[in-house]
Amino acid sequence: MKFDTVIIGGGLSGLTCGIRLMEQGRKCAIVSSGQSAIHFFSGSFDLLSRVNGQEVTNPLESIHSLPSEHPYQRVGQANIARLAEEAPQLLDRAGMVFAGTAKRNHFVLTPMGTMKPTWLTLDDFTSFAKNDKLPLSRATIVNLQGFLDFHTLFIKDGLTRYGVEVQVRNVAMAQFEAIRRNPSEMRSSNIAKVFDQGDALDQFAEKVNKLGKESDVIILPAVFGLFNTTVPAALKARINKPVVLLPAVPPSTPGIRCQIQLRQRFQELGGTHFLGDMVREGKFKGNRLRYVNTNNHGDIQLEADHFILASGSFYSKGIKAGPYGLFEPIFGLDVDGENEREKWFDKQVFNNQPYMHYGVRTDARFRPMINGQPVENLYAAGSVLAGSNPLKEGSGAGICLLTSLHVAEQILQDQDDEERYI
Amino acid sequence: MNTSKDYDVIIIGGGATGAGTARDCAMRGLSVLLVERHDLATGATGRNHGLLHSGARYAVTDHESASECIQENMILRRIASHCVEENDGLFITLPDDDIAFQSLFIDSCQKAGINAQAIDPDYARLIEPSVNPELIGAVKVPDGSVDPFRLALSNVLDAKIHNADLLTHHEVTGIIRKGDRVTGVELYDHQTRAKVSYHGKIVVNAAGIWGQHLAGLAGVTVNMFPAKGSLLIFGHRVNTMILNRCRKPANADILVPGDTICLIGTTSERIPYDEIDNMYVSTEDVDVLIREGMKLAPSLATTRVLRAYAGVRPLVAADDDPNGRNISRGIVLLDHQERDGLSGFITITGGKLMTYRLMAEWATDLVCRKLAVEKQCETADNPLPGSEKNDFSVKSATRKIYSGSRVVQMSAQDRHGTLASNIASSDMMDDAMVCECEGVSIGEVNYAIKELHVANLIDLRRRTRVGMGTCQGELCACRAAGLLGEALEETVQAKDDLANFLQERWKGMYPIAWGETLIESQFTSWIYEGIYGLKPENN
Ligand SMILES: Cc1cc2nc3c(=O)[nH]c(=O)nc-3n(C[C@H](O)[C@H](O)[C@H](O)COP(=O)(O)OP(=O)(O)OC[C@H]3O[C@@H](n4cnc5c(N)ncnc54)[C@H](O)[C@@H]3O)c2cc1C
Numbered sequence: 001m002k003f004d005t006v007i008i009g010g011g012l013s014g015l016t017c018g019i020r021l022m023e024q025g026r027k028c029a030i031v032s033s034g035q036s037a038i039h040f041f042s043g044s045f046d047l048l049s050r051v052n053g054q055e056v057t058n059p060l061e062s063i064h065s066l067p068s069e070h071p072y073q074r075v076g077q078a079n080i081a082r083l084a085e086e087a088p089q090l091l092d093r094a095g096m097v098f099a100g101t102a103k104r105n106h107f108v109l110t111p112m113g114t115m116k117p118t119w120l121t122l123d124d125f126t127s128f129a130k131n132d133k134l135p136l137s138r139a140t141i142v143n144l145q146g147f148l149d150f151h152t153l154f155i156k157d158g159l160t161r162y163g164v165e166v167q168v169r170n171v172a173m174a175q176f177e178a179i180r181r182n183p184s185e186m187r188s189s190n191i192a193k194v195f196d197q198g199d200a201l202d203q204f205a206e207k208v209n210k211l212g213k214e215s216d217v218i219i220l221p222a223v224f225g226l227f228n229t230t231v232p233a234a235l236k237a238r239i240n241k242p243v244v245l246l247p248a249v250p251p252s253t254p255g256i257r258c259q260i261q262l263r264q265r266f267q268e269l270g271g272t273h274f275l276g277d278m279v280r281e282g283k284f285k286g287n288r289l290r291y292v293n294t295n296n297h298g299d300i301q302l303e304a305d306h307f308i309l310a311s312g313s314f315y316s317k318g319i320k321a322g323p324y325g326l327f328e329p330i331f332g333l334d335v336d337g338e339n340e341r342e343k344w345f346d347k348q349v350f351n352n353q354p355y356m357h358y359g360v361r362t363d364a365r366f367r368p369m370i371n372g373q374p375v376e377n378l379y380a381a382g383s384v385l386a387g388s389n390p391l392k393e394g395s396g397a398g399i400c401l402l403t404s405l406h407v408a409e410q411i412l413q414d415q416d417d418e419e420r421y422i
Numbered sequence: 423m424n425t426s427k428d429y430d431v432i433i434i435g436g437g438a439t440g441a442g443t444a445r446d447c448a449m450r451g452l453s454v455l456l457v458e459r460h461d462l463a464t465g466a467t468g469r470n471h472g473l474l475h476s477g478a479r480y481a482v483t484d485h486e487s488a489s490e491c492i493q494e495n496m497i498l499r500r501i502a503s504h505c506v507e508e509n510d511g512l513f514i515t516l517p518d519d520d521i522a523f524q525s526l527f528i529d530s531c532q533k534a535g536i537n538a539q540a541i542d543p544d545y546a547r548l549i550e551p552s553v554n555p556e557l558i559g560a561v562k563v564p565d566g567s568v569d570p571f572r573l574a575l576s577n578v579l580d581a582k583i584h585n586a587d588l589l590t591h592h593e594v595t596g597i598i599r600k601g602d603r604v605t606g607v608e609l610y611d612h613q614t615r616a617k618v619s620y621h622g623k624i625v626v627n628a629a630g631i632w633g634q635h636l637a638g639l640a641g642v643t644v645n646m647f648p649a650k651g652s653l654l655i656f657g658h659r660v661n662t663m664i665l666n667r668c669r670k671p672a673n674a675d676i677l678v679p680g681d682t683i684c685l686i687g688t689t690s691e692r693i694p695y696d697e698i699d700n701m702y703v704s705t706e707d708v709d710v711l712i713r714e715g716m717k718l719a720p721s722l723a724t725t726r727v728l729r730a731y732a733g734v735r736p737l738v739a740a741d742d743d744p745n746g747r748n749i750s751r752g753i754v755l756l757d758h759q760e761r762d763g764l765s766g767f768i769t770i771t772g773g774k775l776m777t778y779r780l781m782a783e784w785a786t787d788l789v790c791r792k793l794a795v796e797k798q799c800e801t802a803d804n805p806l807p808g809s810e811k812n813d814f815s816v817k818s819a820t821r822k823i824y825s826g827s828r829v830v831q832m833s834a835q836d837r838h839g840t841l842a843s844n845i846a847s848s849d850m851m852d853d854a855m856v857c858e859c860e861g862v863s864i865g866e867v868n869y870a871i872k873e874l875h876v877a878n879l880i881d882l883r884r885r886t887r888v889g890m891g892t893c894q895g896e897l898c899a900c901r902a903a904g905l906l907g908e909a910l911e912e913t914v915q916a917k918d919d920l921a922n923f924l925q926e927r928w929k930g931m932y933p934i935a936w937g938e939t940l941i942e943s944q945f946t947s948w949i950y951e952g953i954y955g956l957k958p959e960n961n
């Protein structure tokens with residue numbers, strides 16, 4: 001099988017690359033082996049929230065303080081500013097509406113009841129302009145009876161510190177009795193499935209309206225709209241107070257929905273998606289990758305002019321750690337990181353963990369290397385890249401979206417160059 | 423509790439020895455206070471192999487310890503059946519080992535009363551398929567596995583049934599003396615940060631390796647010889663029988679199965695006394711443990727390591743030998759009146775987890791002599807709470823009381839024995855699963871919080887195994903923290919508690935942070951710090 005571009009990994013990065021390239025008329029295939037980080041998505045994409053431990057107000061202006069090997073520095077500040085405008089438009093074309101700008105972080109409420117700076121927030125959730133004060137004085141937190149992944153106590157504790165008066169209520173509904181009977185089934189996605197259809201949502205809203213009469217806002221777990229994208233809006237229309245949703249994982253209901261929408265967008269554009277398949281190895285000719293083999297395709301090779309590695313960090317097995325060192329499992333690419341495992345960690349779990357920075361090493365054009373030699377037609381994007389601690393910086397999705405768009409541009413340019421010389 | 427109350431006996435240390443002594447004293451009718459600075463079983467008792475020694479390991483080198491072990495082994499099978507797995511053990515000879523040792527070994531076992539039988543290597547492979555197939559000899563012995571957390575807990579529960587008082591998270595900061603008499607203890611309450619004093623006729627120092635410090639507080643000298651040992655827990659149970667090497671005891675030569683896991687240990691390293699609270703497991707320790715462990719069961723090479731931890735053996739240097747060249751592995755009971763002219767103070771230390779009951783008996787006999795109490799020891803005859811034999815079997819009893827799901831039911835029964843019947847299961851809420859890996863229900867968590875002295879999440883983990891499974895406490899920790907916060911009505915502390923729990927868990931993970939463990943760590947950090955927004959400075 002022959003494609004213009006074969007993308008390894010169908011998380012946020014792989015899908016962004018695929019959509020961008022398909023929108024430009026390139027024929028792409030995505031091979032994706034499993035769950036991706038977006039299944040646990042908080043509802044917000046971070047661009048840059050902290051540099052050297054200091055909270056950032058304007059992410060774009062803070063990029064120059066990052067180390068030179070940081071992916072943002074290597075994409076370049078001007079490119080970042082431009083691509084940061086494009087990213088929400090791409091998401092919008094896929095049917096997802098996000099609020100926020102790269103020039104100024106806004107804030108969202110966390111499940112600990114604290115405020116956190118971020119870049120783009122899905123319209124299910126509520127953005128706040130300031131983090132020192134909340135525009136509310138009385139809140140009702142409503143949980144579904146028996147749902148253990150919504151930690152009302154912590155939310156209440158956090159809000160109380162903001163001077164908010166909080167009451168916590170539980171709602172029991174007959175529709176959930178069946179799933180509650182199996183003690184491990186009362187999880188967010190199963191609840192969301194019930195709300196996806198039928199009259200559960202109406203009944204729920206009615207009960208909530210009775211409980212929250214005295215409050216300015218109703219705080220609920222984000223368990224609305226798994227396959228049915230209209231549910232979050234319908235919920236807000238039926239509840240007669242402003243609704244603030246908070247992440248309730250695992251898994252993330254809005255995260256799964258976003259992943260589905262991105263995948264549908266890619267497929268509607270004509271992209272080929274091999275879900276549940278895994279790239280095993282590649283065949284090189286000189287410095288060029290000719291094709292890859294996958295588990296499900298047996299002898300059928302996936303050939304392409306360009307390849308993108310968007311296989312994620314340790315969590316998705318994009319890079320791996322064994323007792324004797326780090327490696328990239330598909331091609332044996334060069335990995336940036338210490339060899340001795342006692343250097344991988346800090347003994348304090350909440351400190352900056354060195355391993356979080358590790359990933360594949362690339363040249364200036366984001367091409368990974370083998371023994372220091374870049375592979376001519378292979379690019380890497382997203383959390384598989386070395387050079388940042390996205391958790392500590394608050395830069396996770398930003399790095400994914402922006403390096404993906406950047407890499408897609410590199411490929412488009414490459415191809416233009418090649419066509420010119422034909 | 424009433425601080426002006428004068429106890430007959432105050433026992434320092436909530437390890438197996440202190441818990442056992444509290445039980446024995448209480449059963450003899452004494453009024454008892456047991457104090458522990460952290461939680462039960464946070465010293466050596468919670469940081470060992472959990473090997474229910476048959477005594478075979480000591481048979482060649484230490485006849486006395488060996489015969490104590492086999493006697494206590496048989497007693498614990500009776501009185502603590504819900505803490506014991508009767509797995510049996512194999513002492514294997516590998517091509518590197520001297521096969522001549524085997525006959526000496528069997529002889530010595532038999533002299534100590536241990537039923538040791540040589541079996542054919544082929545047969546050994548048959549009954550224990552995980553064993554190194556290159557073995558050239560095997561001896562079967564009545565080793566077993568013991569859950570030290572449950573053991574310490576059920577001793578304490580029985581002490582309480584016999585009216586003993588318990589203070590956990592209370593540290594002894596001073597020993598009160600009146601001239602040449604000890605009359606009580608000064609305590610620091612770690613939860614309220616208050617200081618309190620309690621008085622008693624006799625104070626028993628059962629503080630394990632920390633006994634040296636406590637003796638110092640009383641103004642007498644006990645020289646401990648701290649020997650640190652590291653262990654690894656593997657993510658599933660590779661072996662069904664305990665595997666040992668048939669040679670003189672050495673590094674990493676015991677593989678003990680228990681519940682759903684198995685553990686290999688230990689290394690042995692002398693450490694300075696001021697490092698006994700710093701239980702760091704080094705990369706070298708981990709490498710030695712895996713390398714040696716593979717010789718017992720080769721499949722360990724590809725089995726996921728779940729946690730690493732270390733403990734310090736409370737060995738005692740002989741009185742005339744402060745350099746510790748002549749250390750005793752046996753039980754050490756010191757009557758400080760006789761030894762140092764200080765009355766009202768006793769130290770019980772040394773020994774093993776295995777021999778905790780015997781140590782308790784010796785210590786209690788001495789206490790009773792001093793208080794002129796005649797009642798005899800009954801701890802070897804009466805089963806511990808959770809291990810009572812009922813008219814109908816434990817299994818059918820719990821099944822009757824439970825309506826809950828099978829996984830939850832079976833796991834709770836394994837953990838609490840007959841006490842599992844105290845776990846609420848009246849509605850669906852009680853049965854909802856907090857920890858999926860270990861099958862812990864809300865009912866069990868609430869039972870533990872109410873009845874089993876739980877002050878924080880880490881204590882809760884010791885009682886219920888919440889967060890002990892293969893996911894190492896990712897999301898169940900947060901669920902449990904919520905329940906705990908509600909039950910204790912301490913919202914503010916609950917976040918601290920969660921952060922502390924994650925740190926404690928990391929301590930056991932970073933020495934082995936590769937493969938799945940590193941993946942889980944990265945995931946957990948993203949969930950707690952990234953999605954939930956948990957930070958230590960929130961607290
Ligand atoms: C649990 C979690 C939650 C997060 N939440 C947020 C958040 O709320 N906001 C934020 O800004 N950032 C968040 N992040 C940061 C996160 O890294 C990015 O947001 C982003 O989603 C990562 O996307 P990715 O595509 O680079 O990698 P991934 O999402 O990890 O996707 C990589 C994909 O590649 C596949 N793959 C790997 N190897 C192969 C192979 N050989 N063959 C085929 N497929 C393969 C994997 O199965 C996986 O599906 C989170 C990260 C984690 C781990």
Ligand SMILES: Cc1cc2nc3c(=O)[nH]c(=O)nc-3n(C[C@H](O)[C@H](O)[C@H](O)COP(=O)(O)OP(=O)(O)OC[C@H]3O[C@@H](n4cnc5c(N)ncnc54)[C@H](O)[C@@H]3O)c2cc1C
Pocket residue numbers: 434435436437438439440457458459460461462463464465466467468469470471472473474475592593594595628629630631632636649650651652653687688732733734735736771772773774775776777
């Ligand atoms: C690596 C290793 C492996 C082992 N393997 C085995 C085995 O397989 N089988 C076996 O039988 N034995 C084994 N042992 C030995 C066994 O663990 C110990 O002998 C036994 O647990 C000692 O129990 P203890 O109650 O005397 O001491 P500990 O369990 O150490 O209890 C002492 C308690 O005192 C408390 N304390 C200390 N200071 C104070 C204070 N100031 N105030 C209040 N409380 C205080 C501590 O917190 C602690 O909980 C092993 C030991 C180690 C280290």
